[in-house]
Amino acid sequence: MKFRHSTALLLSTLAAAAATAATPAPTLPLYVGQALPGAHIKFGDFDVQHTLEGDSGRMNDDAKQPNALVDVHRTNKDGTGDALGFSWKNAWFSTVRVESAPVDLRPYLAKGTVSFDLKVNELAKGGLNYRIDCGQGCERKVTDVIPARAAQGKGWRHLSYALSCFHHQGDDFSAVTKPFALDGTGEGDVEIANIRIDAVGKPTETCPDYRTASVTPSPLNESWSLDWWMPRHEEKLAEIARRKAAGEPTELVFIGDSITHNWEQHNKPLWDEFWGKYHALNLGYGGDRTENVLWRLQHGEIDGIAPKVAVMMIGTNNTGFRMEEPQLLYAGIKRDIHEIQKHLPHTKILLLAIFPRAEKADDAQRMNNEKVNALLPKLADGKRVFFLNINKAFLAPDGTLSKDIMPDLLHPNGDGYKIWQREMQPTLDKLMH
Structure with a gap:
């Protein structure tokens, strides 16, 4: 009888809660x-x-x-x-x-x-x-x-x-x-x-559909990017036109976000040392997410060149900006890969795992990126698209990330870029030849 009373009370409480919620x-x-x-x-x-x-x-x-x-x-x-x-x-x-x-x-x-x-x-x-x-x-x-x-x-x-x-x-x-x-x-x-x-209202404003944001091409319209993002795009188009007119080949292109951008912006001597012999083109833009890369690819940034290899790493800003779910971020990276293939049908694509971020291995954003990295090998066919994960080279045995390599626990410094080059070069050599 006591059990029945307790059960009845519980059901009554749940019913009341449901009514209140409704x-x-x-x-x-x-x-x-x-x-x-x-x-x-x-x-x-x-x-x-x-x-x-x-x-x-x-x-x-x-x-x-x-x-x-x-x-x-x-x-x-x-x-x-x-x-x-x-x-x-x-x-x-x-x-x-x-x-x-x-x-x-x-x-x-x-x-x-x-x-x-x-x-x-x-x-x-x-x-x-x-x-x-x-x-x-x-x-x-x-x-x-x-x-x-x-x-x-x-x-x-x-x-x-x-x-x-x-x-x-x-x-x-x-x-x-x-x-x-x-x-x-x-x-x-x-x-x-x-x-x-x-409880019932009529919206006056629209918002992006989070389910398709990663695959919907868009410029990066943030307050801190408006002054330089589109001018950088125009500068890259002008550089491609200059190279084409001069008959200067572009054998290697890097596509990505600030992690790629900063290599050219803040570590130019290393960039020239490692990639100058390939006449490499840096198409990294600080803050970019997959949809911003997609917009750039659709607006001429890889037209007029024929690189042997395109290196791409993108996605950490999808996680950092809108906490994007792994499957949605994966869809954005997949869409970017397809767009590169459409414009550069003879170029091999080296897709890199998203680099580790945050100090600890259990950081939510790092864990989200690792879930994406676990999906990325499905995009590699071993013929035109190749996948490489060099993340362990940045980490201590216990999975911690040092500020000696990434001072803000996101962007590599010179030592971090040297690790990137060292770990990637053997694979790049195979693809270049």
């Missing part, structure tokens, strides 16, 4: 004149955050970025103190966010929206991300750079996104403690008000 409050006011009851406002940069106490607060005490400044203050939209002013500079990342007791956002997913009013005062050198956490160590964001810059000086505007923009299959929305964040890049000055989640 009928959410029509509106969840995250910051409408004031923060959600029990919530507070946090602000700062990547390493240092403070709680907003009173009407204003300032973060300028980050020892890692001594010149960084993040300022948050209550300002006015429809009434006194009903909005938040947010300005930042000299910080590569800054944030103002709502933190609360665990909130169940699952009932809002089907038709829900997250909306807010935004006023852009200054953003010529900055950009925005809107972010919602999605479980332990999980966050999803939507980027707003070009439209936000275009809104500078035009007053308040209302933005509404489908809540599904911030949710991937498998994400846990059952107990969200950071239901909204406004992140700034570069430098800027904005105001935000009326942050809310509605």
Whole structure:
């Protein structure tokens, strides 16, 4: 009888919880004149955050970025103190966010929206991300750079996104403690008000489909890339045209992100020493993800050359920027391989495993990349596409990554590039001949 009573009580509790989850409050006011009851406002940069106490607060005490400044203050939209002013500079990342007791956002997913009013005062050198956490160590964001810059000086505007923009299959929305964040890049000055989640809403803004982002060609439109990314692309096209006109062969091409880019940018003597004899072309772009490489390949960056070998390593920014699932990242790399083959049908492709990142082997981003690396051999046919994993050469026996090789635990220094060349050269020699 006691067991039956306990079972009945459990079923009753579950039924009540299901009913509550099925009928959410029509509106969840995250910051409408004031923060959600029990919530507070946090602000700062990547390493240092403070709680907003009173009407204003300032973060300028980050020892890692001594010149960084993040300022948050209550300002006015429809009434006194009903909005938040947010300005930042000299910080590569800054944030103002709502933190609360665990909130169940699952009932809002089907038709829900997250909306807010935004006023852009200054953003010529900055950009925005809107972010919602999605479980332990999980966050999803939507980027707003070009439209936000275009809104500078035009007053308040209302933005509404489908809540599904911030949710991937498998994400846990059952107990969200950071239901909204406004992140700034570069430098800027904005105001935000009326942050809310509605159970039923009509989005005014669109967002990329996370399931196809890695295979949808796109330039890299980040606040920190707009000044140089497209000019670099134009410079590479001009260099290819120059080589063609001069009859100068390009026997080797490297395609990738900042790990490849920095070899040419910060270690030029080593680049010339190792690859000058091949008239190598560096097509690495800092920050690039698979979809950015795809755009470049489709817009002439490997047209007009006929290299013997194309070395490609890409993907760590897919993981770092949007925590992309291994299968989706794999699809992006596969799509890039196919695009190279279409433009360079006689070139052999040497696909490298994504290099290790972070100090420990159990770091979430490194583990995600290793799951991708485990899939990549399927792309190699041993005839036109070859796969090489040299990651162990960068690591200690226990799997740790040293700052003596990658000072920021992501990008190689000179010693790291020497390891890359040493480990890759035997395979490259075979493919070149």
